[in-house]
Amino acid sequence: xxxxxxxxxxxxxxxxxxxxxxxxxxxxxxxxxxxxxxxxxxxxxxxxxxxxxxxxxxxxxxxxxxxxxxxxxxxxxxxxxxxxxxxxxxxxxxxxxxxxxxxxxxxxxxxxxxxxxxxxxxxxxxxxxxxxxxxxxxxxxxxxxxxxxxxxxxxxxxxxxxxxxxxxxxxxxxxxxxxxxxxxxxxxxxxxxxxxxxxxxxxxxxxxxxx
Numbered sequence: 744x745x746x747x748x749x750x751x752x753x754x755x756x757x758x759x760x761x762x763x764x765x766x767x768x769x770x771x772x773x774x775x776x777x778x779x780x781x782x783x784x785x786x787x788x789x790x791x792x793x794x795x796x797x798x799x800x801x802x803x804x805x806x807x808x809x810x811x812x813x814x815x816x817x818x819x820x821x822x823x824x825x826x827x828x829x830x831x832x833x834x835x836x837x838x839x840x841x842x843x844x845x846x847x848x849x850x851x852x853x854x855x856x857x858x859x860x861x862x863x864x865x866x867x868x869x870x871x872x873x874x875x876x877x878x879x880x881x882x883x884x885x886x887x888x889x890x891x892x893x894x895x896x897x898x899x900x901x902x903x904x905x906x907x908x909x910x911x912x913x914x915x916x917x918x919x920x921x922x923x924x925x926x927x928x929x930x931x932x933x934x935x936x937x938x939x940x941x942x943x944x945x946x947x948x949x950x951x952x953x954x
Contacts, residue, residue, distance in 0.1 A: 783939050792922040799915030806908035824890040840876045843869045844906040848913030877902040
């Protein structure tokens with residue numbers, strides 16, 4: 744595991760005990776983020792933050808354009824295959840799926856980093872509804888005559904694409920927001936240094952050899 748060290752070679756726990764303005768939870772969060780993203784210096788944080796925010800916004804924009812061109816402005820008869828869940832037509836279902844997919848991504852990623860139960864539960868509920876809405880056109884086509892098999896597959900395919908795009912884009916945006924927090928945290932506490940695992944283990948090995 745990596746350590747968060749001060750300029751005086753103190754461990755992360757020592758820093759938390761010495762400086763009461765820095766909570767141990769914030770130090771542990773910074774350490775988890777650095778380890779997961781394999782990022783330990785400010786210039787790299789700036790670059791990754793910019794890249795993930797740009798790609799996340801771009802992917803979500805493409806998903807919205809896909810919805811507008813192939814769903815909202817498409818040739819579908821919205822009166823056919825109305826959803827059994829809340830009585831939504833296909834266009835409304837697509838919008839709801841994108842919103843639910845984004846919420847799933849946001850709540851899921853934040854719950855993973857913060858270790859919170861409630862966001863994780865909300866994320867689980869969101870993905871279940873996304874799966875229900877995405878699979879409903881195929882099931883409707885198989886069990887009734889309101890949709891043909893081809894129409895059901897085409898609708899489910901488009902819903903899958905927009906939901907996956909929003910989930911991935913949302914994941915990148917959440918990562919960018921966490922990197923923004925990490926950058927501000929390090930700027931506010933310049934005495935804290937993120938140390939890669941291989942670097943943090945070297946002093947320990949050297950001391951063992953000296954003994």
